[in-house]
Amino acid sequence: MKITQLTVENHKRISAATVTPEGNMIVIGGENGEGKSSLIESIETLLRGKRAICKDPVHHGADKAVIIGRFDNGLVVTKEITPDGNAKLVIRGNSKATPQALLDSFYSEFSFDPDKFFDLDPQKRLEMLRKLVGIDFTELDKQRKMVYEDRAQAGRDVAGRQSQIDQMPSYDGVPAREVSINDLMAELNKAVETTRAKETAQKHFETANFAARSIEAEIAKAKDSIAARHRVLETKQAELSRALRVAAQAEGMVGEIVTTPTAPIQAKIDALEDTNRKVRANISRREFQRSFASKKAEYERLSQELIAIDAKKADMLSKAKFPIKGLSFGDGDVEYNGVTFDQASQAEKLRVVIAMNIALNPELRAICVRTASLLDAKNMKILAELADEFDTQIWAERVGQGEECSVIIEDGQVKSPKKKE
Numbered sequence: 001m002k003i004t005q006l007t008v009e010n011h012k013r014i015s016a017a018t019v020t021p022e023g024n025m026i027v028i029g030g031e032n033g034e035g036k037s038s039l040i041e042s043i044e045t046l047l048r049g050k051r052a053i054c055k056d057p058v059h060h061g062a063d064k065a066v067i068i069g070r071f072d073n074g075l076v077v078t079k080e081i082t083p084d085g086n087a088k089l090v091i092r093g094n095s096k097a098t099p100q101a102l103l104d105s106f107y108s109e110f111s112f113d114p115d116k117f118f119d120l121d122p123q124k125r126l127e128m129l130r131k132l133v134g135i136d137f138t139e140l141d142k143q144r145k146m147v148y149e150d151r152a153q154a155g156r157d158v159a160g161r162q163s164q165i166d167q168m169p170s171y172d173g174v175p176a177r178e179v180s181i182n183d184l185m186a187e188l189n190k191a192v193e194t195t196r197a198k199e200t201a202q203k204h205f206e207t208a209n210f211a212a213r214s215i216e217a218e219i220a221k222a223k224d225s226i227a228a229r230h231r232v233l234e235t236k237q238a239e240l241s242r243a244l245r246v247a248a249q250a251e252g253m254v255g256e257i258v259t260t261p262t263a264p265i266q267a268k269i270d271a272l273e274d275t276n277r278k279v280r281a282n283i284s285r286r287e288f289q290r291s292f293a294s295k296k297a298e299y300e301r302l303s304q305e306l307i308a309i310d311a312k313k314a315d316m317l318s319k320a321k322f323p324i325k326g327l328s329f330g331d332g333d334v335e336y337n338g339v340t341f342d343q344a345s346q347a348e349k350l351r352v353v354i355a356m357n358i359a360l361n362p363e364l365r366a367i368c369v370r371t372a373s374l375l376d377a378k379n380m381k382i383l384a385e386l387a388d389e390f391d392t393q394i395w396a397e398r399v400g401q402g403e404e405c406s407v408i409i410e411d412g413q414v415k416s417p418k419k420k421e
Helices: 036-047 099-104 115-119 122-133 138-167 182-223 226-256 263-319 346-360 377-389
Strands: 003-011 014-019 025-030 065-071 076-081 087-092 327-329 334-336 366-369 393-399 407-410
Touching: 003 036, 014 036, 014 407, 025 036, 025 377, 036 065, 036 076, 036 366, 036 393, 036 407, 115 346, 122 327, 122 334, 122 346, 138 263, 182 226, 182 263, 334 346, 346 377, 377 393
Parallel strands: 025 393, 025 407, 366 393
Antiparallel strands: 003 014, 003 065, 065 076, 076 087, 327 334
């Protein structure tokens, strides 16, 4: 729906002006304070509700302001406004809805002030596009963030464990488990006991043998006085016999006991402890390797989850209907051709804004650009090309009376409409 004629009487600085647009680019020119803004704003005042009526809406000296818009679908909208801001709305050509409800269905605030889209917080622009195309990545983005953080932690764990494994010693040729030293300790204890037993028997032998030698010496002395010492001799001979028997028994015990050297056993125990130290080191390394494998598997699983989430988002994007090709969701802002909105060129931004306006308000093909004075000739040409490309009217306000102006406002009236070549 396009405006085929706009008539404004006594609205703000406009006393009387009628504009019949030719083509899609309508440039309202004139010097500051002549009524350009009043004419542009009259379109919004006509279509919006009471919120669009300014504090001082009627041209001084008049009793009311009248704005009439004729549209190419046969709709004629008339709004009369009194100085106190009250308005009377009449619509001819459509009776399907109440007048303002019908106009509200045409309304988009960005149609009347596209610069608001430029100034929007990037996140809000992104949310607007998501609502427009019916895709909400909020939950998927939360899920992806959680999975990404978990995978990052798993990656740090994998790297840490690999570093520890690389620094841990590894020994070849040792058992998988520690070897018990109990058997060797029992063998050592037995060897110690047999050695002690032999030492004890040796002492008994030495003691008995010494006693026998002493008795022999006494016998030798006794022989000097056999008669006198005969009874002593007999007694000592009996004692000698007993001592010799004891000595023989002790000597026999000494011969029977076989001692076991303790040094080789102790050497085995020392070697076994070293082996077990190596076994413990190998076991610790294997445990870290299992932990490393577990974390690596977790990292790979989380990576697959990220791939699945990204694939789901890509699938949703592939099925989404964007206002223009190349428009998509970025990381925190709208993207166009792979570049965020803020980093896009002025021409690209204009293209996005116009496409978004049409998508948000497909019924009304009319956009007001109030800052056209800030655009150079190149961007004004681009704006005109976009108006034709998207087949939408662009009402642009521009300071000056250059050839690009379709209508020039002077002292609240149309001075001289110009046709584009």
